[in-house]
Every structure is written in C-alpha cells, then in structure tokens.
Amino acid sequence: MADGDGAGRPVGGMGEAGRAAQAVVAQYVRDGFLTPESVARAEFDVWDRTTPGRVLLVAVQVVLALRQEDGRTDLGRPVPGLDAEDARLMIRTLLRDPAAAPETSRRDLITLDRLLELLASLIAEESLSEEAVDALLEAAEESCLAVGPWDESDDRRPRDVELTDLGGLLVPTEPGLKIELMRSRKDGSLAGVTLMRGRTAIQLQAFRALGDTSWATVRADLARTMRSRGGSAEERVGPAGPELQAVVRIQGPPGKDRQTVRVLGHDGPGWILRGFVTGLGAEPDSTEEWPYDTFQGTVVRMPADPLSTDPLIRLRWPDQGR
Incomplete structure (x- = not known):
C-alpha cells in the first residue's frame, strides 16, 4: 500500500475526495447530466470535511479567479441550463462579491448540477486537457485540506x-x-x-x-x-x-x-x-x-472527559494550566 498523508491522499497524488470529484466531472462531461451515483458521490451538502463537492466548488473558483486576473469576468459562451443573468450572479458570488450573494442565495443558484454546468463550460472555453483538469482538482483538494478550523x-x-x-x-x-x-x-x-x-x-x-x-x-x-x-x-x-x-x-x-x-x-x-x-x-x-x-x-481542544454531557466546551484564562 502506498504511503499517504493521513487524509486519504497518496504522497504526491490526489486523495479520495479529489478522485471522486474527478469521476463526477468525467461522468458529467461524458453524459451531459448527473447520474444519481454521481450526486451521492459528490456529497455536496456536507461541509464538516473535505468532500468531492467542496473540491468541485473550489476548482470552479480557482478557474474564475485566474480569468478575473486576466480581466475576463464573463463567459464567452452560454452555459447550458443557465440564463445569462443567473450565470453572472453565480460567477460574481463564487468570486466572493458580497453584493451578489443574497440574490444568488434567494434563487438557490449554487447547486451541484449548475456548478458542473459552469465547470464544463469553463473547461471547454479554456480548452483544458484531461491532465490540466486533474491538476486543477488536485490543487483544489489541497486548498480544501489546508483550511480550518x-x-x-x-x-x-x-x-x-x-x-x-x-x-x-x-x-x-x-x-x-x-x-x-x-x-x-x-x-x-x-x-x-x-x-x-x-x-x-x-x-x-x-x-x-x-x-x-x-x-x-x-x-x-x-x-x-x-x-x-x-x-x-x-x-x-x-x-x-x-x-x-x-x-x-x-x-x-x-x-x-x-x-x-x-x-x-x-x-x-x-x-x-x-x-x-x-x-x-x-x-x-x-x-x-x-x-x-x-x-x-x-x-x-476537546475536553479530556469523553463521557461528559455538557454541550459547552469551557475556556480558561491564558495564564492557567490545562
């Protein structure tokens, strides 16, 4: 078995979340829609750990941020399944524009299928090779793993x-x-x-x-x-x-x-x-x-007593011992 870093990722390679995101992208690009298996695999509603859904979200943000650095904030082609206004709102929100976030949330625009539609359009517009997409997903996974709390x-x-x-x-x-x-x-x-x-x-x-x-x-x-x-x-x-x-x-x-x-x-x-x-x-x-x-x-830092039913994790003054 290959050595890993404790996060399901072989040293110098992609981890479990990245590989699952890779499979979801490949299935969507091949079929043009999400299968129930891909929806389940993505775990898009789970935020307590690094999931394929989070990797996909960050991957889209990375591509959009690079395009923004080049002065390109709009897509050069329509996104299937999204009208132009919804696509602009999604892009602005993914680029962390606070003015766009409330309306994007009200319309519930950032869903897994729309995110894949946007990612597929970006892959096509940027002419990204399969190797480039894999590198993008690996970088996105690494970014997710490097963030707390x-x-x-x-x-x-x-x-x-x-x-x-x-x-x-x-x-x-x-x-x-x-x-x-x-x-x-x-x-x-x-x-x-x-x-x-x-x-x-x-x-x-x-x-x-x-x-x-x-x-x-x-x-x-x-x-x-x-x-x-x-x-x-x-x-x-x-x-x-x-x-x-x-x-x-x-x-x-x-x-x-x-x-x-x-x-x-x-x-x-x-x-x-x-x-x-x-x-x-x-x-x-x-x-x-x-x-x-x-x-x-x-x-x-979790308290030492694993059987405690006290929901609050108490604090202490900095100059006191544990």
Whole structure:
C-alpha cells in the first residue's frame, strides 16, 4: 500500500475526495447530466470535511479567479441550463462579491448540477486537457485540506501561527487585537471569547456535537429563533462554508434596536465551532477577511472527559494550566 498523508491522499497524488470529484466531472462531461451515483458521490451538502463537492466548488473558483486576473469576468459562451443573468450572479458570488450573494442565495443558484454546468463550460472555453483538469482538482483538494478550523489533534494544522491558549480554544492573535472572555450567566464559567479588531468583532464558542447535532441543525434553529423574535436570517455560502446573514433584535431605542450579524459555523470531530461576527465586518457588503481568517485559524481542544454531557466546551484564562 502506498504511503499517504493521513487524509486519504497518496504522497504526491490526489486523495479520495479529489478522485471522486474527478469521476463526477468525467461522468458529467461524458453524459451531459448527473447520474444519481454521481450526486451521492459528490456529497455536496456536507461541509464538516473535505468532500468531492467542496473540491468541485473550489476548482470552479480557482478557474474564475485566474480569468478575473486576466480581466475576463464573463463567459464567452452560454452555459447550458443557465440564463445569462443567473450565470453572472453565480460567477460574481463564487468570486466572493458580497453584493451578489443574497440574490444568488434567494434563487438557490449554487447547486451541484449548475456548478458542473459552469465547470464544463469553463473547461471547454479554456480548452483544458484531461491532465490540466486533474491538476486543477488536485490543487483544489489541497486548498480544501489546508483550511480550518482545526482539531488540536490534526497534524495538518499550521504550526507557524501565533495562538493564545484559552483551554478549549486556541485563537490566532496579532498586535493590537483585543480579547475578552465571556462568562456564563448560569455558573460564571468562561463560555466563549470575543476578539476585536477595529470596528469588527467575532465571538467564538465551541460545543460538543451531541446526538445528531451539527452546524446544519444549529444553523436552522438559529434562523428560526431570529425570525420568531422579529429579526431576519438568510443562509448563504461564504468563505467558511454555509453561514447566516442576519439582523437580530437587541435592547435599544427605536432605530437602534437591531444589529446586523454574520453567523459562521464548522463541524469538527465531535465538536461544533460557532462564530458571531458583528460590526463593520458583518454588513452585507463587507469584504473584510479578518473574521474568516480568525475563525478558520482557530484550534478546538476537546475536553479530556469523553463521557461528559455538557454541550459547552469551557475556556480558561491564558495564564492557567490545562
């Protein structure tokens, strides 16, 4: 058996997710439609790990970004199954244009079949060989694997990043960053951390994934709660995967009783990391990358007791021992 890197990928080769994405692309290009087997293989609705669907999404983003560098932001030919306006919206959103994301989400444009339609059109327009497509998918897979948030036990996590050790969370730090620990109203324990830079803040909390709890179920519950309390919540796909763009009710005089937030989330091995972004970085048109870099650079340390039913992963002050 060939040596690997622990992610199902032979050294110097493509991993399981990349190979499955390769098979999905080949089947779609050959047949012009997705078979049920390819749909199942892609796992397009799974975000807790690197899946073929994520590899395909990143591959499209890579090609679009390269075209954008050349000054080409529109396709030179129609995309089968997509009208011109929908194709432009998809491309703008995949290039992380915040102004396009809400309408793309409302129309539910970024689906697996549309993504394959777009990728196939890009392959044809760029005259990419089979070898070039394989190289693209391998690079996309590598990019997916290099992104957190991280479990403390993950050997792939970067070691050259300065982290502040808060017990259950290790968070990226930098000069000028303000850090505030949050206490639980119930028992006074440290329940989360807020990091602030300029006029943007991100609040981080980690939870055990008990039962069938996942970021998808937490996200749906949060959206329902926000709407039931007079706010709004819209799901979108951001740099860290599915997130909520929301407006929540807060205490304050009329006109100042609402706050715009972005809610990020990630499923790890046995845990869920959640991040509430507020301030300028939460606005719908914000292109600020710092909250996402902080979220994706965070390391989660599971408590030692595997039988605990406490959902919250507690923190500690940095100068205390484990």
